[in-house]
Amino acid sequence: MAVYRHQQGRAIRVSDTILETEGLTKEFRGFVAVSDVTLKIRRGSIHGLIGPNGAGKTTCFNLLTKFLPPTRGSIRYDGRDITGMKPAEVARLGLVRSFQISAVFPHLSVLENVRVALQRQRGGSFDFWRSDSLLRQYDDRAMALLDDVGLTGYSALTAGELPYGRKRALEIATTLALDPTMLLLDEPTAGMAHEDVDRIVALVKRVSAGRTVLLVEHNLKVVSGLCDTITVLARGSVLAEGDYNSVARNPDVIAAYLGTEAHTVSEGVPVHG
C-alpha cells in the first residue's frame, strides 16, 4: 500500500517501512548481545519487541535510539541511513525515545516539566534562565499535552509527588512534546499496578494515532492488547515475528520462554485460543 506524506502542499510517496535494520549486531567484549537482527517496522504500526530475560531487547532498543553504537549492521529511518548518527540528531528527524523517569525533574511542577520539554524542542537545549513570561507562552500546548495523557488535574503538583504510573504518563507527555513521528518506549508499564497498566495501554493506543510506536515490553498482556506486529528475540537473535497469536503459538517461542522464564509463561505466553 502506498503511503504519502504531505509536505508544503505536495503529497510525497514514502516507503511503507519507516525503520529497518540489517544485520544489526552488538558485542560486549566478545559476548554477542544482539546478533544479526534484521527488523522492518511498518509506518503507522505499533510494533512490540519481546523476549525472555537477557534476550537483548534493551541492547537492541539502545542501538535503535543511538544510545549504543552497533558493532556491525545498519539502521535506516525514513529512507536515511542513521547508523552513525547521535541520539539528538535522530530525535530531530522525529525518532524519539521516551526518557526514563530520572529525566523528569522532580522539583519542577508537572506543567513546568512539559514546558521545559517544549522549550527544548524549539531551542534545542535546556535554559533555566529564560524569563518566566517567555516560558508561559508554552502553557497552552503543555496543558493540551497533559490533557492527552490524563494529567490535567495534576499540573500544579511537583513531578516528585506523582504516583509511579502518573510519572510514566508525564514521561510520555514530555516525549510527545518533541512531536515524534516514531516513538520508542522502553517498558512503559514496568513496575505498575493493574489499574495503571490499563491506563498506560489506553494512553499508548491514543498517542499512537498518526505515529509509529516501537515498544519493548515484558508484560505480554500489554503486548497482546497493543501490538500489530511482534518480534521475539532470544539470545540476541530474532526467533519469530508476527501478530500476537501467531508468535504465542510458535513452539520455539514457548520453548524459549519455558527455558528461561517460567513465571512469564504462567502470565500468558502460550496462548492457544
Ligand SMILES: Nc1ncnc2c1ncn2[C@@H]1O[C@H](COP(=O)(O)OP(=O)(O)OP(=O)(O)O)[C@@H](O)[C@H]1O
Ligand atoms: N554493557 C554491557 N556489557 C556486557 N554485557 C552486557 C551489557 N549490556 C547487556 N549485556 C548483556 O547482553 C545480554 C542482553 O541484555 P539486554 O539487557 O539487552 O537483555 P534484555 O532482553 O533487555 O533483558 P531483560 O529483559 O532482563 O531486561 C545479557 O546477557 C546482558 O548481560
